[in-house]
Amino acid sequence: MKKILVVGGGGIGKRHIDGFLRTGKCEVSVCEIDSEKIEQIKQTYQVSSTFSNFNSIDLSCFDAVVIATPANYHVSMAKKCVLECVPFMLEKPLSISLDGVEELLKAIGEKKILCGVGYTRRSIPSYRKLKDLINSGIAGEIKMANFYCGQDYRKIRTDYSQIYFAKKEMGGGVLRDFITHFIDLAQWFIGKPEKGYVLQDNLVFGDVIETDDSAVLIGRFSGKLVSFYCNAFQKPNEFIIDLAGTKGNLKYVLVNRFLSRILFANDDSGEWKVLGEFRDEAKNYYVFQAEHFLELLEGKPNDFTTIEEAAENLKFILDAIENSKPQLSA
Numbered sequence: 001m002k003k004i005l006v007v008g009g010g011g012i013g014k015r016h017i018d019g020f021l022r023t024g025k026c027e028v029s030v031c032e033i034d035s036e037k038i039e040q041i042k043q044t045y046q047v048s049s050t051f052s053n054f055n056s057i058d059l060s061c062f063d064a065v066v067i068a069t070p071a072n073y074h075v076s077m078a079k080k081c082v083l084e085c086v087p088f089m090l091e092k093p094l095s096i097s098l099d100g101v102e103e104l105l106k107a108i109g110e111k112k113i114l115c116g117v118g119y120t121r122r123s124i125p126s127y128r129k130l131k132d133l134i135n136s137g138i139a140g141e142i143k144m145a146n147f148y149c150g151q152d153y154r155k156i157r158t159d160y161s162q163i164y165f166a167k168k169e170m171g172g173g174v175l176r177d178f179i180t181h182f183i184d185l186a187q188w189f190i191g192k193p194e195k196g197y198v199l200q201d202n203l204v205f206g207d208v209i210e211t212d213d214s215a216v217l218i219g220r221f222s223g224k225l226v227s228f229y230c231n232a233f234q235k236p237n238e239f240i241i242d243l244a245g246t247k248g249n250l251k252y253v254l255v256n257r258f259l260s261r262i263l264f265a266n267d268d269s270g271e272w273k274v275l276g277e278f279r280d281e282a283k284n285y286y287v288f289q290a291e292h293f294l295e296l297l298e299g300k301p302n303d304f305t306t307i308e309e310a311a312e313n314l315k316f317i318l319d320a321i322e323n324s325k326p327q328l329s330a
């Protein structure tokens, strides 16, 4: 059994506890500063031990650490893992600024620590199938892409105005938090993020959050053109990826929570061929991710987002904000 320590027992921390336990290959311990949350976790999951102070834990007792605290803690917590030579998975995004990122990358390289950033979709079968299709060349070379994503986050996280999402210094908001998922996919599918521009705003949520609820981002990825449309207020939960290649288009559609489809068209007949249908993935998202991370720990080839990629993702967003300053309305 692998011994896993999950740090942060909030919304996503609980998903990781559940995911690693459901692999049947792990014992899970938890570090959480909120004692009420610790009690709830103990009542819900078979956790091995609990802690409240991350800095005082001897990490050598664990095979790996999963850091699921808000983004402003990620780099310092990752540094402790590196210092104690313990593999780790970091929740996204890498951080809120580039402070300490270079040193972290250098230390990881020197100590050769196994690690990755948990951009979940890279571990999910439907997205992995899309990646395989891109690699197969069926659509030729992907030259343009659009990522369209909207959902009512207030319904998903009723405490949205109390958590990191509402706070700038904790890396919340659509631009610094949600869109980084799709930048990660564009990196994986298309290439390196280069120059970007952004418009972001708080269009609906008002002053209960100090961050944005909507953003439009455009950028170049290895010379290709990519756009991102994302909001956290719309009623339907939608996610569509369009990839336009030199031989045809691939399209990923999240039809609803229980079904996603991959479509392909290589003419203008209006007919889209269904290349894949995936049912009920959402309930197993974090089991897929845990299994994928266990492969990383075993040194197997894997597609986990590297810390370098997550650093490029963060730099791209920060530069896009700078590049767009005169136009920013929020």
Ligand SMILES: NC(=O)c1ccc[n+]([C@@H]2O[C@H](COP(=O)([O-])OP(=O)(O)OC[C@H]3O[C@@H](n4cnc5c(N)ncnc54)[C@H](O)[C@@H]3O)[C@@H](O)[C@H]2O)c1
Pocket (backbone or CB within 6 Å): 007, 008, 009, 010, 011, 012, 013, 031, 032, 033, 034, 037, 052, 054, 068, 069, 070, 071, 073, 091, 092, 093, 118, 119, 120, 163, 164, 177
């Ligand atoms: N992969 C995904 O799809 C996904 C989804 C949601 C959130 N996230 C990411 O996960 C991270 C956490 O998000 P969340 O929704 O779980 O937030 P949350 O606020 O629900 O939970 C964070 C938890 O961390 C705890 N915490 C804070 N400081 C701590 C410390 N020093 N030691 C131990 N525990 C500490 C808090 O008490 C809280 O319970 C963020 O970076 C977020 O972007 C990822």
